[in-house]
Amino acid sequence: NAGVTQTPKFQVLKTGQSMTLQCAQDMNHNSMYWYRQDPGMGLRLIYYSASEGTTDKGEVPNGYNVSRLNKREFSLRLESAAPSQTSVYFCASSGGTGGEKLFFGSGTQLSVL
Amino acid sequence: GEDVEQSLFLSVREGDSSVINCTYTDSSSTYLYWYKQEPGAGLQLLTYIFSNMDMKQDQRLTVLLNKKDKHLSLRIADTQTGDSAIYFCAEKKNTGFQKLVFGTGTRLLVSP
Numbered sequence: 153n154a155g156v157t158q159t160p161k162f163q164v165l166k167t168g169q170s171m172t173l174q175c176a177q178d179m180n181h182n183s184m185y186w187y188r189q190d191p192g193m194g195l196r197l198i199y200y201s202a203s204e205g206t207t208d209k210g211e212v213p214n215g216y217n218v219s220r221l222n223k224r225e226f227s228l229r230l231e232s233a234a235p236s237q238t239s240v241y242f243c244a245s246s247g248g249t250g251g252e253k254l255f256f257g258s259g260t261q262l263s264v265l
Numbered sequence: 266g267e268d269v270e271q272s273l274f275l276s277v278r279e280g281d282s283s284v285i286n287c288t289y290t291d292s293s294s295t296y297l298y299w300y301k302q303e304p305g306a307g308l309q310l311l312t313y314i315f316s317n318m319d320m321k322q323d324q325r326l327t328v329l330l331n332k333k334d335k336h337l338s339l340r341i342a343d344t345q346t347g348d349s350a351i352y353f354c355a356e357k358k359n360t361g362f363q364k365l366v367f368g369t370g371t372r373l374l375v376s377p
């Protein structure tokens with residue numbers, strides 16, 4: 153009963169380093185999302201993938217890239233990490249008809265020094 | 266969430282009712298949601314309401330929707346210490362791909 157799985161759970165980077173956050177879902181959902189959560193700002197959408205083979209920018213895409221590798225997997229890449237990217241990152245998926253119910257992973261806490 | 270506003274903090278005593286409020290700006294939003302986030306975890310869907318409804322009740326949870334004022338509330342009856350968490354409201358906008366926009370979250374603290 154995995155749902156949405158994110159790795160890693162914690163990561164510390166130095167400014168300028170790159171890394172990829174991985175996300176996989178086993179619910180056969182069409183849509184997947186990456187959000188970041190910052191204190192006092194709620195969740196902000198970075199990128200989303202409405203269906204396999206498509207990706208689109210959300211509210212705060214600068215400094216990030218994504219890949220929808222297949223229906224199950226949606227990765228988020230930071231090419232050159234900056235301290236402003238210190239945040240908690242959540243992956244989510246949805247696939248229901250009528251109500252867009254999002255199912256979330258447990259998050260990745262990223263610190264950029 | 267730039268369009269969805271919530272108060273940041275609410276403190277209640279165990280056994281009391283909690284009311285968490287939310288205002289949104291898109292009158293064409295089709296669904297409105299309440300999510301709960303416990304420490305160190307992702308968000309979990311608590312309940313949602315379709316925009317043509319005024320109220321929805323689910324056990325201890327009551328959702329009220331006032332479309333005229335674009336106001337959504339979540340009432341938790343007989344609040345327990347296990348209800349302590351951050352509660353997010355979200356709206357499903359009716360423009361383009363119907364992605365959710367989240368509020369800033371309300372931290373509920375329940376004291377014994």
